[in-house]
């Protein structure tokens with residue numbers, strides 16, 4: 001697979017040589033079919049909440065593949081294969097389209113909440129992406145500012161030159177950018193210095209170890225402090241316990257996401273949950289739990 005940008009070959013992958021290649025090729029053929037149907041690739045949605053008020057600050061869309069024979073597949077089972085294939089473009093368009101359809105539904109209910117979509121860094125190598133996103137926003141009547149693209153920065157750094165233009169075009173449109181899994185990449189800080197972003201997502205691994213590890217706690221504290229100094233939003237990922245929640249509040253973190261608040265839920269459940277959260281008063285705060 002050759003990723004082309006302005007006619008120039010920027011990267012070459014040969015996935016056909018590794019041992020698992022036969023199965024990967026089968027999986028990719030099945031993905032091609034799944035992308036034609038409407039029921040195999042589904043989004044589940046997980047709200048992030050304001051730690052002080054319990055109000056929803058955003059909702060992240062996470063892909064699941066209800067495979068007719070392999071069962072329920074999580075992104076870890078197939079994202080890598082998709083990223084190294086010629087189907088990444090169709091896959092990215094599919095996810096964005098589904099996510100924006102969900103967000104358009106909220107707008108009808110008067111909910112003004114951004115939707116976050118995970119974007120493979122390799123998608124940012126496609127110069128057509130900004131136009132495609134502009135068209136999708138227009139089709140669904142969703143304002144650009146209500147879309148947040150989550151990027152995991154490790155992959156991005158190596159090809160930053162190439163994606164600079166794509167990211168600038170997206171920003172010019174008003175689309176928001178978030179750095180996902182912040183702190184796990186080798187180049188988190190240089191990425192921040194180079195790309196204007198709106199949000200940092202503190203990686204789950206630091207939240208998990210915060211209680212026992214002074215290093216993890218320091219990383220969370222400094223990430224939160226730096227985000228505030230730079231005027232960025234910061235969201236802690238993977239919050240599972242009340243202890244983690246109060247530790248985060250003490251460290252100055254204002255928003256969080258995780259099983260302690262909500263597990264990812266089906267699209268048809270999310271509007272009701274957001275409506276009830278939006279009606280919450282600060283005296284009637286979290287945790288609220290969703291089923292499933």
Ligand code: C2E
Nearest residue numbers: 062063074075095118119120238239240257258259260264
């Ligand atoms: P991510 O963007 O960092 O998403 C957070 C992951 O943590 C999700 O896993 C979510 O279900 C899980 N999670 C949320 N709260 C908790 C918690 O309290 N405890 C624990 N243990 N886990 C929690 P998921 O859905 O399996 O997604 C894994 C990764 O796959 C995502 O990491 C993201 O990088 C990628 N991904 C998901 N959906 C898409 C997509 O549509 N497109 C692309 N390109 N990548 C996606």
Ligand code: MG
Nearest residue numbers: 060118150180
């Ligand atoms: Mg994410």
Ligand code: MG
Nearest residue numbers: 180181201237
């Ligand atoms: Mg993450």
Ligand code: MG
Nearest residue numbers: 118152180181
């Ligand atoms: Mg991740």
